[in-house]
Structure formats: C-alpha cells, structure tokens
Amino acid sequence: MVKYLITAALCLALNAGINAQTTPIQSRPYPQNYFRYPLDLPPSTAGSFGELRPAHFHSGLDFKTNQRTGYPVHAVNDGYISRVRVQFGGFGRAIYITHPNGYTTVYGHLQSFSPAVAALVKAYQYDHQTYEADFNLQPTQVPVRKDEVVAISGNAGASAGPHVHFEIRDTKTEETINAQLFGLTIPDRVPPTITSIGIYHLNGNPFSEKTPREFLPIIGAAGNYHLTKPQTLHLSGYVGFGINATDMNSTSANHNGIYSIELKLDGQTVYTFTVERFAFDQTHAINAYIDYPAFTSSRRWMQKCFILPGSHISLYPQSINRGIITFDDDALHEVEYVVKDVAGNTSTVKLKVQSSKYTPAANKIAGTLFHYDKKNEFSTDKVKVTIMPGNLYDDLDFIYSVSPKPASGFSQVHHIHNRLTPIHDNYDLWIKPDADLGAFADKAVIVSTIGACQGGFFEDGYVKSKVTSFGDYFIKIDTIPPVIHALNILNGKNMAAAKSINFRIGDNMSGIKSYAGTIDNKWVLMEWDYKSKILSYTFNGDIAPGKHEFKLNVSDNKNNFSEFKAEFYR
Structure with a gap:
C-alpha cells in the first residue's frame, strides 16, 4: 500500500487558524499596520519574495517606479540607519534601517542617499581610498522618523531596470521575511498559473541527471488545471513529483513566483513549500529545490515537490518521507497540487495514479x-x-x-x-x-x-x-596585465567642458583586483558602473584651472599591473 504517516499534531500546527482560501501558510504572526510602503506610489512589483532566480531565491519585493529614477524613498517607520553599502554589482547603493520592534528594513538600487548619509559615505570612501563601502552605524548617528526621505530611487548595481528592492529582515537572525506578511500587500486577484508537472522515478537512488523523469503539459484557467492529455498515470515504486508554476498580481504583467505549494495524496498533505522566510546562507539551496539538471540543460524551472536529504532551508515547513511517495498497492490514488499566492488565490491540478506492485532494484555505482x-x-x-x-x-x-x-x-x-x-x-x-x-x-x-x-x-x-x-x-x-581604454581623455587635452573622465577597463583571465585614480598624485573617487562597465571620475569643483596630471593604475588578481597617464587642462 501507499506508505505515508501524518500526525494530528502536525495537521494542527499547519492549519491552526488558517483560512484555506485567504490566509497564507506561515509559522508565526507578524506585526500588521506597523510599516508603511517605502514609496508614495500605488504599490506595484516587478519581483516577488522567494521568486526563483539563478543560484538564489529573491530576497525581497521589487517595487516599480514607473520605469524611471528619482522618487523619494521613505523610512517605513522610526529607527536608525544601521548599515550603508556601496558596491559594484548587487544592490549598488543600499541602506539598512533598524527598527525598535526587532526588524530591519533594506532599500536597494538607490540613486543617492540623504545628505547626512552621503557625507558619511564620502568620508569613508576617501578615508579608505575605495569606491566600494560597507560599514555599520551607531543608533545615535543617523536616527530617522517614519515617512522621512532617506534616499532617492534609482537603478544602481545589478538591476534590470529602475525600481526599489525592499526587504524586511529579522534583526537578530538576519533572516529575510516576506514583506507581504506584514500587511504590505499588492493588489492581487489573479491565481497562479500551472504549465507542467514532473514525475521522477527515484526508486531508492540518489537524485541526479540520470533519474528517469517525464514532464507532462498542463492546461486550464481561473485556478482549475488538468493534464493536457487526460489519463491515468501508472506508477510504481518510489516516486517524486514536481511542478512548473508562476504567479501574477493585479498591478503588473510580470510573471513572478508563487507563495506556497502543497502536494496531497488521497487528501493528506505529504509535502509543503512556502516562501515565508529564509537565511542568506541557505539561498543557494534553490539548486536543490529546482530540477537543477533540467534547468542547466534546458532552462526549465521545474520545482521539485520532494526534498533532497542534504538540503537545509526553512522553506519546507512540513513533509512526510521528504515528499517521496511509494506506490506499491495495486490501488487507484489521487495526487493533488494546491498552489497559492500570498493573497490566497489558489490553483489546483489533480492526477489519477494507478499503483502497482514494486520490487526495488539494487543500486549500481559506476564511479x-x-x-x-x-x-x-x-x-x-x-x-x-x-x-x-x-x-x-x-x-x-x-x-x-x-x-x-x-x-x-x-x-x-x-x-x-x-x-x-x-x-x-x-x-x-x-x-x-x-x-x-x-x-x-x-x-x-x-x-x-x-x-x-x-x-x-x-x-x-x-x-x-x-x-x-x-x-x-x-x-x-596569467601574465597579461589588465587593459585600460581611455574614452575621452588623451595627453594634453583640454577637459574644461568635460563633466567626467571615462575609461573601460578589463582583464583577460584572473579578473580586476583593484583600481586607483589620482590627479596631481592625490587620490580621487572613481565609480565603476555595473551596467555600462565604464569607470569614471566626475569633476566636482575641486580641480583648479590649469594643467594637471591624471594617473590610473589597475591590477588583476595575479598582480599584473597597468598604468595610464595623461596631462590635461582644466
């Protein structure tokens, strides 16, 4: 017979106080009506919490900014700026605000900081002679009040377009938490979309690219889905299931991630996945959650509804036998997926499975x-x-x-x-x-x-x-030094009308380790833009009229060095 065990206590823990239609599965309550939205715009998102990304789960909400930069970014409640970061990729520019209720909020891809923070960043950059900065602040240095403008929205770092990346983190554990569970909801009446399911014949073997698998297309609408080709599936032995599902909300055409998946066998839940909260050292475990061989070979985002034994991430609140089902009883069974978004919109698909007797085969190890x-x-x-x-x-x-x-x-x-x-x-x-x-x-x-x-x-x-x-x-x-290509400066040029000095730099193998620019042997701040890959110094009024010497030194990770030198007039 099909082997599963579920206790009354587990059922109660998962379902106590949960309205199956509207309330998301979560392990604990979160304060409501405490945080405001970070922007004075109707809330609309381009990316959802826990959304599938290459090598990581998305760690926040991406609030849209009408495809442009320049909107005020507000502190979502009282607190103090506890961390500031400037980096080549990633968030580009980001601030962290610690609040007295035990949570920290994060704002990324910013165009600029408030004047008080900008002054601290500039001082750090010049003191350490580095563009990239990451430092903590004391509670008394930059306190903020709810609604206060702390930054201007932008498109900095590894951003695909203008938006504000927003997170709520547990201050003590630094886990990131789904902001919609705090009441920062996005209008949403659209149920998730299911496009296919996966069937994995595990049969007691470790999961790998050699695992026999089949993918079956799904069709449907308005939350009701079924196999494109209706059929009874004949399965035996140890079987894992998977699903390809995405979600949309009512404000955006973006296809985002779902909130939860439940896999049921004859009405009993044997596996649950939910994007409530996770730690950053767990996020690479997305490669254990998805069918990594299928993604690597064909970019298929199949979400496995069984847990690999070495995957340790808090997005699996419940499972029976890690979600693996043993079919061996000659009976007809119903397998059901229940997929929800954080607003409670639900989509389902049911499968008929004819079980049969199963005799496990011995594992064969080739290596x-x-x-x-x-x-x-x-x-x-x-x-x-x-x-x-x-x-x-x-x-x-x-x-x-x-x-x-x-x-x-x-x-x-x-x-x-x-x-x-x-x-x-x-x-x-x-x-x-x-x-x-x-x-x-x-x-x-x-x-x-x-x-x-x-x-x-x-x-x-x-x-x-x-x-x-x-x-x-x-x-x-690696004996080849980095390449420095000047874009708008050459020896003896008059730069009086120029706003900046621009370069492209690169390395053929080990990668850029460091760069440093000087004017008249004095270090100057240079920014390396992630998207344009342009390294630039911006004139800021500190350079007096007359003749000057600019130098740029670049090294790679094998200590090969290149230098550019030019005199210019201002």
Missing part, C-alpha cells in the same frame, strides 16, 4: 560513491578533490576522467564529474602541473574549458583553488 553528509575525498597522482559535508544535496555517483593538455595549458584537462550536479558552496580542487612552473608559479590559476577562471595559488606542488561547480578544469598562466 565513486560520495555521501552528502560526510567528507568526501578523491585523488590521483595529478589531482585531488575534497568536498566537505554540507556541499552536496544528495549522495553522488562521482565520475572522473582526464583528457590531453590544451595548447595553452600547463596540465591535462581534469573532468570533475559534470556541471549537472550543483555544489552548495565550494570544494577544494588541487591540480598538479605537468612541468615545473618556475618563475611563473605565482601566476598560475585553474580555469575551466568554457573560460571561467577559478583563481588559485601554487603550494606543495599543486595549484589549489576553491571551486563552486563541477566541470572540466586545467592550469593556465
């Missing part, structure tokens, strides 16, 4: 068995791989092979499993060069055959690096 919960080591006379516990989501049939050295390489190509298995954080990869590196030992790096540099250093006869993915790797030498 070396790695365990997700143990330290795993593999070595030959040319390579060493060490994976610590917490970096695999399931046991792994680890496969290794080697191929000849490339023309530009200093080692053979080592095929470290394959790119269809994710790594949560990183693992140690050591590769031995095929010949003495001599004077170039400190220039050695590990690179992939697709051109991605993994860094590295030479020690004990190996080039060693911490690598974030499986793939095909070998050793190269």
Whole structure:
C-alpha cells in the first residue's frame, strides 16, 4: 500500500487558524499596520519574495517606479540607519534601517542617499581610498522618523531596470521575511498559473541527471488545471513529483513566483513549500529545490515537490518521507497540487495514479560513491578533490576522467564529474602541473574549458583553488596585465567642458583586483558602473584651472599591473 504517516499534531500546527482560501501558510504572526510602503506610489512589483532566480531565491519585493529614477524613498517607520553599502554589482547603493520592534528594513538600487548619509559615505570612501563601502552605524548617528526621505530611487548595481528592492529582515537572525506578511500587500486577484508537472522515478537512488523523469503539459484557467492529455498515470515504486508554476498580481504583467505549494495524496498533505522566510546562507539551496539538471540543460524551472536529504532551508515547513511517495498497492490514488499566492488565490491540478506492485532494484555505482553528509575525498597522482559535508544535496555517483593538455595549458584537462550536479558552496580542487612552473608559479590559476577562471595559488606542488561547480578544469598562466581604454581623455587635452573622465577597463583571465585614480598624485573617487562597465571620475569643483596630471593604475588578481597617464587642462 501507499506508505505515508501524518500526525494530528502536525495537521494542527499547519492549519491552526488558517483560512484555506485567504490566509497564507506561515509559522508565526507578524506585526500588521506597523510599516508603511517605502514609496508614495500605488504599490506595484516587478519581483516577488522567494521568486526563483539563478543560484538564489529573491530576497525581497521589487517595487516599480514607473520605469524611471528619482522618487523619494521613505523610512517605513522610526529607527536608525544601521548599515550603508556601496558596491559594484548587487544592490549598488543600499541602506539598512533598524527598527525598535526587532526588524530591519533594506532599500536597494538607490540613486543617492540623504545628505547626512552621503557625507558619511564620502568620508569613508576617501578615508579608505575605495569606491566600494560597507560599514555599520551607531543608533545615535543617523536616527530617522517614519515617512522621512532617506534616499532617492534609482537603478544602481545589478538591476534590470529602475525600481526599489525592499526587504524586511529579522534583526537578530538576519533572516529575510516576506514583506507581504506584514500587511504590505499588492493588489492581487489573479491565481497562479500551472504549465507542467514532473514525475521522477527515484526508486531508492540518489537524485541526479540520470533519474528517469517525464514532464507532462498542463492546461486550464481561473485556478482549475488538468493534464493536457487526460489519463491515468501508472506508477510504481518510489516516486517524486514536481511542478512548473508562476504567479501574477493585479498591478503588473510580470510573471513572478508563487507563495506556497502543497502536494496531497488521497487528501493528506505529504509535502509543503512556502516562501515565508529564509537565511542568506541557505539561498543557494534553490539548486536543490529546482530540477537543477533540467534547468542547466534546458532552462526549465521545474520545482521539485520532494526534498533532497542534504538540503537545509526553512522553506519546507512540513513533509512526510521528504515528499517521496511509494506506490506499491495495486490501488487507484489521487495526487493533488494546491498552489497559492500570498493573497490566497489558489490553483489546483489533480492526477489519477494507478499503483502497482514494486520490487526495488539494487543500486549500481559506476564511479565513486560520495555521501552528502560526510567528507568526501578523491585523488590521483595529478589531482585531488575534497568536498566537505554540507556541499552536496544528495549522495553522488562521482565520475572522473582526464583528457590531453590544451595548447595553452600547463596540465591535462581534469573532468570533475559534470556541471549537472550543483555544489552548495565550494570544494577544494588541487591540480598538479605537468612541468615545473618556475618563475611563473605565482601566476598560475585553474580555469575551466568554457573560460571561467577559478583563481588559485601554487603550494606543495599543486595549484589549489576553491571551486563552486563541477566541470572540466586545467592550469593556465596569467601574465597579461589588465587593459585600460581611455574614452575621452588623451595627453594634453583640454577637459574644461568635460563633466567626467571615462575609461573601460578589463582583464583577460584572473579578473580586476583593484583600481586607483589620482590627479596631481592625490587620490580621487572613481565609480565603476555595473551596467555600462565604464569607470569614471566626475569633476566636482575641486580641480583648479590649469594643467594637471591624471594617473590610473589597475591590477588583476595575479598582480599584473597597468598604468595610464595623461596631462590635461582644466
């Protein structure tokens, strides 16, 4: 018979006080009517909390700003600015406000800060001679009141368009929480859309790209969905299910993420997923939540409704046998998905499953068995791989092979499993060069055959690096300095009418490590824009009329240096 166990206590914990139509599943209550919206605009979002993104769950709400910058950003309640950050990518410019009720709010992709914060940022940048800044403030330095303008909305950092990224975090744990659970709701009468389901024949084996799977298209509307080709599914053994679902709200045409998924077997919930809150060190576990092989090979966002044993993230409030169902009783069963958005709009799809007797087959291991919960080591006379516990989501049939050295390489190509298995954080990869590196030992790096540099250093006869993915790797030498391309300055030019001095900089292998500009040997602030990739110094009135000398020094991660020098007139 189908094996599952659910206790009355678990049912009560999940459903106590929950209205199935309107109230989202959540582990605890959150204060209502305490925080205001950060913008004086009708609330509309381009991105939802927990939305699926490459390598992470989206950590906040992306409030739209009419596709332009320049709107006042308000403190959502009393508190103090506790952290300020300026970075090349990411949020670009961001502030953090700590509130007395135990929560911290975050505002990202800002165009500019309030004058008080801008002065602190400028002082930090000049004191540390760096554009990027990340520092904490004391409660008495910049207190703020509810409604106070703390910044201007922008498009800074790794933003796809003008908007304000907004988060509410638990101040103590730093977990990020779905802001709509605090009453900052978005008008929404649109139920989620379901486009396909996945069926995974696990049969007691670790999940991998070799797991037999099938994807079935779904059609429907107004929350009622069914298989495009109605049928009874004949399944036996250990089976996992998946679903492809997105959501829209009433204010935007964007396809965003859903809030919760329940998988039911004959009316009993065996798996629950809900985007209530999560910690940032868990967010890479999205690669355990989705069908990572399907995403990597075909960009299919299939959300697995079973939990890999090495996945530890707080988005799974409940499961029975990790959501894996055993069909072995010759009976007809009903499998149901219940998908909701945070407003309570619901979509469902039901499947008929004819179960049959099942005899498990013995597992076959072609390579070396790695365990997700143990330290795993593999070595030959040319390579060493060490994976610590917490970096695999399931046991792994680890496969290794080697191929000849490339023309530009200093080692053979080592095929470290394959790119269809994710790594949560990183693992140690050591590769031995095929010949003495001599004077170039400190220039050695590990690179992939697709051109991605993994860094590295030479020690004990190996080039060693911490690598974030499986793939095909070998050793190269980086002796080429960064490239500096001046866009609007040359030696002897009159720059009186120019607002800025602009460059493009780049590196062919190990990547830019640092850059520094000076005018008349005095350090000046230069900003490297993430989207345009233009490095610029903006004239601010500090440069007197007359002749000046500009210098730009750029280094890469293997300490290769380039310098640009030009005299100009102002």
